[in-house]
Amino acid sequence: MDRAQKITIAVSAMVVAGLVVLAAPPVIDAAGWAAARVASLGAEPAASPAPSEGGAVDDDAEAEEAAEELASVGNGTFIPAGGPGDCEEAAWIHMGEMNAWLHGDIPDQGVREFAAGEAGLDDEGRVVTYTVAPGDALYAISGRFCIANPHSIDTLNHTRMIQPGDVLLLRPNKTLPWIPYYSPPDAPAGYQQIPYQNAVEAMSAAAQAGDVDAMRRIFEDDLAALFPNPDHANVVARALELDRLDVLRHMFA
Template sequence: MVFLVAATAFAGCTVTAPESVKTLGAPVPTAVATPISEASSATEATDPDSCAGLSQVVSESDGLYWERRGSLRDLGAREFAQGEVTADDDGAPVAYTVASGDVESVIAERLCAYPNLAQMNHVRVIHPGHVLWLTPDPAIPWVPYYAPGDAPAGFEQIPYQQAIESAGAAVDTGDVDTVRSIWNDTLKPMFANQTTIDAVQEVVDAGDLDALRQLFS
């Protein structure tokens, strides 16, 4: 089964998708895992200064590994998206540094991406100076911000999210020992899927900061 991390498309984009394709819906303020909703994909745009389609992050592994499909483009700074874009050698955006006054949906519009960048980067709200990583490495696992994918009804999301944020802060300061402690003592017992646990444990034990950043930051 293919899962898409997606959110409501921007105004003016007509969207359709096969019934077999699913999207991770926008988070809801409840104590249960985020529900799954129908997927969507953008139609072609004709304006050269607009997006030909909205790039999506897709998983074919029940949400453990992700890859970006569709091209990101930087359409240029605009109101509510004044931050700095970091590009790779081919000019494709790979990271975005949030500026004061930026709004997630407008950042995504600027980059031709679905507006789920905060969720991808394990935060509820973006803030100035926050570096948003735009394209996951499909060889490195990723864990959800709001709750484990197999979280049961009644799962306590707040302690989980606080632990994710603490692990992310430790990654950002290069404190691998703290990341390991948070995973082993707090987060790991919240997961039930052994495949997920084993994949995350391997990354945590290795201690590579880039891989840990994708997991938690």
């Protein structure tokens, strides 16, 4: 069993029993695709139409038609069917207690205004990352790759603002750990998240630079003690111990 398998097994044993999905971000994109669709589906119904001479209104048919307007993106989440822009289907990035995963596919719809960067592919030719170009905007990036919850991209990548040169993870691996950005798992009421968030951002920058020694210092000095659950801290510690930069880059994308 290699090191990656050991980490995957350790993480799976810890997180599978207690995954709690964070509140889903609003369903929006650059063109207001989902916002308009949700508004139309969720608007207050008008006064019930009177039965026509041909017969009564078929409420069941109307309900069935409305249901067909929604599509499941996993984990009990439903969004308007179809996809943003020219996309036939929408992808959705889920973030849980200690992992993140992609529902659907993220085909590259091509370079466009405000999304002119380069897509990074895996060995199977699938889009995995995106390198931000000058002038890029988050909504245009999400539209290019059919991602219906664009603000999940910056959260997934532990940043409040994307910058040229940033390599954004777009296809998280559910079998690997991912460290939440805004607060640690099991954070108690009143938890002061700013020190935690600053430490996570520093870990992310060191991971992007490939500096594992810096990550060890940041973890020991600033981050380790901020996890309410020591088991979660131990997942990071184990990856640092094994010097697994690939896993650390996924943790702190």
